[in-house]
Amino acid sequence: MRLKMRRRTMPFVQIAQPSDHRRMAELHSEGFPRGWSTGEITVLAEEPTVTSLVVRSEGGGQQPACGFVMLRQAADEAEILSIAVDQTARGEGFGRALMSQAIRHCQSERLARLILEVDGGNEAAVALYTRLGFREIGRRAGYYENIAGPGAERHDALVMALALL
Numbered sequence: 001m002r003l004k005m006r007r008r009t010m011p012f013v014q015i016a017q018p019s020d021h022r023r024m025a026e027l028h029s030e031g032f033p034r035g036w037s038t039g040e041i042t043v044l045a046e047e048p049t050v051t052s053l054v055v056r057s058e059g060g061g062q063q064p065a066c067g068f069v070m071l072r073q074a075a076d077e078a079e080i081l082s083i084a085v086d087q088t089a090r091g092e093g094f095g096r097a098l099m100s101q102a103i104r105h106c107q108s109e110r111l112a113r114l115i116l117e118v119d120g121g122n123e124a125a126v127a128l129y130t131r132l133g134f135r136e137i138g139r140r141a142g143y144y145e146n147i148a149g150p151g152a153e154r155h156d157a158l159v160m161a162l163a164l165l
């Protein structure tokens with residue numbers, strides 16, 4: 001009997017170019033209830049303390065990015081501003097590849113830690129960060145509306161950090 005293997009693509013992470021901003025806005029709108037416009041992405045990406053990365057499948061050439069991450073450096077730490085992967089490409093390692101490159105970037109800048117805030121009900125994101133070594137350092141009770149509806153119990157916001165030194 002022949003086993004069906006799931007195709008795994010090799011992620012290729014690059015610094016985002018202005019030509020990626022429209023696609024990043026699309027990915028952000030897909031991933032979050034409140035989208036960011038291309039203009040908002042451009043303004044943010046042009047801040048000198050902000051780093052923007054995109055991921056494509058290796059050999060994807062000029063194909064649109066299938067994910068992005070943005071982070072902002074402040075003093076000796078950085079914060080993840082946003083990360084999103086194309087709905088059709090989730091679970092294939094693109095999020096991990098983006099976060100791993102973001103961590104390497106922070107290490108090369110000799111930053112002490114990388115922090116982020118996540119909806120505690122976002123299982124995929126919490127799993128991604130936990131597997132990379134992030135640990136909860138704070139919690140804002142009932143911060144996020146539950147997508148199940150206004151009657152459903154609200155989710156806590158988790159503040160998570162990865163120590164780099």
Ligand SMILES: CC(C)(COP(=O)(O)OP(=O)(O)OC[C@H]1O[C@@H](n2cnc3c(N)ncnc32)[C@H](O)[C@@H]1OP(=O)(O)O)[C@@H](O)C(=O)NCCC(=O)NCCS
Nearest residue numbers: 031083084085090091092093094095096118124125127128
């Ligand atoms: C969160 C997100 C970026 C993850 O990206 P992804 O490309 O699907 O993640 P990966 O395939 O790289 O998976 C990374 C790890 O998380 C785990 N994971 C991913 N999705 C999961 C899910 N739905 N449930 C449980 N674990 C999951 C994987 O098992 C994997 O662990 P491993 O590498 O040790 O096997 C993606 O789901 C997304 O874009 N969500 C919408 C936007 C969002 O919520 N962003 C985060 C805001 S804080």
